Amino acid sequence: MKMNPFQTLYVTQFLSAFADNMILFITLAIIKQNAFPDYYIGVVQACFLIAFVIFAPFVGAFADKNPKSQVLLVGNAIKAIGIIALFLHLDPAVSYGIVGIGAAVYSPAKYGILPSLTHSESELLRANARIEGYTIMAILIGSVCGGVLAKISLSGSIVACFALYLISLLLTLQIPRNSGNSSIRYVKEARTFLTDMKLLLKDRTTRFSLVGTGSFWMTSSVVRLAIIAWVPAHLGIQSVDQISMLVAVTGIGIMIGALMTPKLIPARKYYNSYVFGIVMIISILLFPLITNLYVTIGLLLLVGFSGGVFIVPMNTVLQDKGQGMVGAGKTIAVQNFLENSMMLAGVGLYTQISKNGLSPDISITGIAVILAGFVGYLMIQRQRLKIVV
Numbered sequence: 386m387k388m389n390p391f392q393t394l395y396v397t398q399f400l401s402a403f404a405d406n407m408i409l410f411i412t413l414a415i416i417k418q419n420a421f422p423d424y425y426i427g428v429v430q431a432c433f434l435i436a437f438v439i440f441a442p443f444v445g446a447f448a449d450k451n452p453k454s455q456v457l458l459v460g461n462a463i464k465a466i467g468i469i470a471l472f473l474h475l476d477p478a479v480s481y482g483i484v485g486i487g488a489a490v491y492s493p494a495k496y497g498i499l500p501s502l503t504h505s506e507s508e509l510l511r512a513n514a515r516i517e518g519y520t521i522m523a524i525l526i527g528s529v530c531g532g533v534l535a536k537i538s539l540s541g542s543i544v545a546c547f548a549l550y551l552i553s554l555l556l557t558l559q560i561p562r563n564s565g566n567s568s569i570r571y572v573k574e575a576r577t578f579l580t581d582m583k584l585l586l587k588d589r590t591t592r593f594s595l596v597g598t599g600s601f602w603m604t605s606s607v608v609r610l611a612i613i614a615w616v617p618a619h620l621g622i623q624s625v626d627q628i629s630m631l632v633a634v635t636g637i638g639i640m641i642g643a644l645m646t647p648k649l650i651p652a653r654k655y656y657n658s659y660v661f662g663i664v665m666i667i668s669i670l671l672f673p674l675i676t677n678l679y680v681t682i683g684l685l686l687l688v689g690f691s692g693g694v695f696i697v698p699m700n701t702v703l704q705d706k707g708q709g710m711v712g713a714g715k716t717i718a719v720q721n722f723l724e725n726s727m728m729l730a731g732v733g734l735y736t737q738i739s740k741n742g743l744s745p746d747i748s749i750t751g752i753a754v755i756l757a758g759f760v761g762y763l764m765i766q767r768q769r770l771k772i773v774v
Contacts (some may be wrong), residue, residue, distance in 0.1 A: 390502055391512065393559045395519045398495055400553035401461055402523035403530075407486060408468070410531030410629045411542050412477045413613070417625065418539070425478075427610055427736030432478040434606075434732060436485030437492075437725035445581075445718025446574035448493035450550045450567065453501070454560035460491025461554040468547045473538070493717040498560070500708050508646055510701045517697050521689075525636030526624065532629025566712075574715070580710040582719045588710065591609035594703035595723050595768050600759035601662075601696045603727035607735050607752040608669060609635070609687070614745040619676050634682050638689020645690075646697040655698035658766045662760040664691035669753040673746040731755075 409430075416425050448456045499516070503509040534542035616622050621721040622631070633696030642661070650658050668688045675681050691742055699717050707716025 390561050391515075393556055394495075394498065394502070395516060397461075397553045397556040397560070398511060398517045399523045400549045400730050401464070401491065403527040404464070404468075404553070405484065405488060405545050405698045406524045406527030407531035407534070407542065407549075408471070410528055410625060411535045411539065411546070412473070412481055413475050413629075414532070414535035414625050415471075416593045421477075421508050422740075423614065423738040426613065427732055427739060429478045429481050430606065430610060430732050431729060431736065432482035433488070434725045434729040435487035436482055437489045437721050438729060440486065440489045441721050441722030441725075442505040442575040442578035443571055443716050444490050444721070445493050445578070445712070445715035446569050447534020448489065448717070449569075449712045449715060450569040452562040453494040453498040454557050454562050456494035457491055457557040457560070458554055460487045460489075460494065461550050461557065463487030463490060465550040465554070466548055466733075467535065468543060468550060472543045472547070473765040476710045478688065489636060489721065492721055493713075493715075498713075500704060507647075509705055512699070513701045513704070514643050514646050514697050517693065517700070518640045521636045521640040521643060521693065525633040525640065528636065529626075530627035536624070545747065578715075578719070578722075581715050582722070583714065584710060585707060585719050588706070590706055591703055591710070591716075591765060591767065594699040595720060596759060597658065597662070597699040597763055598696055598703070598720060598726045599724045600756055601665075601692055602724045603731040604665070604669070604752050604756045605635075605692065605749060606728040607731040610732065610735055611745045611748040611752070612685075614739065615672065616681075617683050618745060619672075620678055630679065631685065634685040635689040635692075638686040638691075639693040640689075641686075642690040642695075643697050644693075646694050650698045656701045656763075658695050658698045659760055659763040659767060661691040661695040662756065662763065665695060666753050666757050669749060669756070671750045691758070692756075719737055750758060 394633030412429050413426055414650060415421075416423075416429070424687045451582055464484050467480050467485075467487060470483055471477065471480035495516070499509060503512050531542065534545060535541075572653070585595060609632060609718075612635075613628055616628050616631055620631075665688055668684055668691065672681075675684060703716060703720060704713060705721075707713065710716070731752065734751075738748050738751075739745075
C-alpha cells in the first residue's frame with residue numbers, strides 16, 4: 386500500500402528517531418562494558434549537541450536551497466556513517482558526534498517541510514503534534530529496544546540501527562521533491578545567520594517560542610542523563626535495559642501530551658502553554674523525595690505529558706511566523722542553534738557535577754530551578770502576547 390506524503394514523513398521520522406535513541410543506550414552499554422567513567426555518557430551527549438551548534442549557520446540554508454526530501458536523505462546517510470564508525474569500534478563520543486552531524490542536517494528539513502505540506506495554521510498544528518508524537522514514540526520504543534538489544538548483542542544492536550537508517554533513507558524517496566531556492570548561497574547565508582537570529586529574537590512571538598522550546602530541551606537533556614544515574618541510587622536498579630525502560634516512560638507522557646495539545650492549547654492561544662511548564666517544574670522537584678518504582682513511573686509520565694503540551698504550540702507558531710520572516714529551514718536552524726547551545730550548557734554542567742561526585746538529586750533540583758526562571762519570563766511575556774493576538 387502506497388503511503389501519502391504525510392504518512393511517509395511520519396514513518397521515516399519515526400524510524401530515524403527510533404535509531405537515534407537506540408544508539409544512546411547502546412553507547413551506554415559500551416561505556417559500561419569498557420569501564421569508561423560514569424560521567425562519559427555526558428561527554429558522548431555533548432559531542433552530539435556540538436554538531437548542531439557548529440553547523441547551525443549552514444544546515445538551515447542547505448534545507449532551504451535543496452528539496453527537503455533530499456535533505457532528509459542526506460541526514461540519514463550521515464547518521465548511517467556514524468553507526469558504521471561505532472561498529473568499527475571508534476570512540477563512542479566520535480561515533481555519536483557523526484550521528485549528531487546527520488541529525489543537525491536532518492532536523493531543519495523534518496520540520497521545515499511541514500508548512501509546504503499543510504494549508505492552514507490549524508493543520509500545521511495537527512501535523513506538528515503528530516510528528517512530535519511519533520518522534521516521542523520512537524524515543525520511547527527506541528530507548529527500550531536499545532537497552533534490551535545491547536544486553537543481548539552489541540554488534541547485533543548496531544546492525545539493527547544501521548538497517549533502520551537505511552529503510553528510513555529509502556522511504557524519503559517517496560516524499561515529494563518540493564523545489565528549493567537555488568539562489569541561496571551558503572557563505573552569504575552563514576553570514577546572515579546572526580542577523581536572522583536577531584530578527585527572530587526581536588519579535589515577541591518568535592522570541593517567546595525560542596525561549597520556551599530551548600528551556601524545554603535543555604531541561605529534558607539534563608533530566609534524561611540525571612535519571613540514568615538517579616534510578617540506581619533511588620530504586621537500586623542497575624541493568625541498562627531496565628533503566629532504558631524507565632527513561633522511555635517519559636516518552637510515553639510526551640507522546641500523549643503532544644497528541645492532546647490541539648485540544649488543550651488552541652493554535653491562537655499558544656502563550657498559555659507556560660502553565661504546563663509550571664506542572665513540569667513541580668513534577669521534577671518531587672524526584673529527590675521518591676523511592677518507590679510505581680510513583681516514579683507516574684511522575685515520569687506527568688513530566689513527559691506536561692512537557693509535550695508545553696512545547697508543541699510554541700513549535701507551531703515559530704514555524705508559521707518564522708517561515709515568512711527568514712524562511713522555514715533557517716528558522717529551524719536558529720531554533721536548533723539556541724536549543725542545542727542551551728542543551729550543551731546544561732549537559733556540560735551536569736557532566737561537571739557528576740565528575741565531582743555530587744548526587745543526581747542536585748542536578749535534578751538545579752535544572753528545575755533554572756527552568757522555573759525561564760517559565761517565569763514566559764509568564765511575564767504572556768500578557769503582552771495576549772494583547773497582540
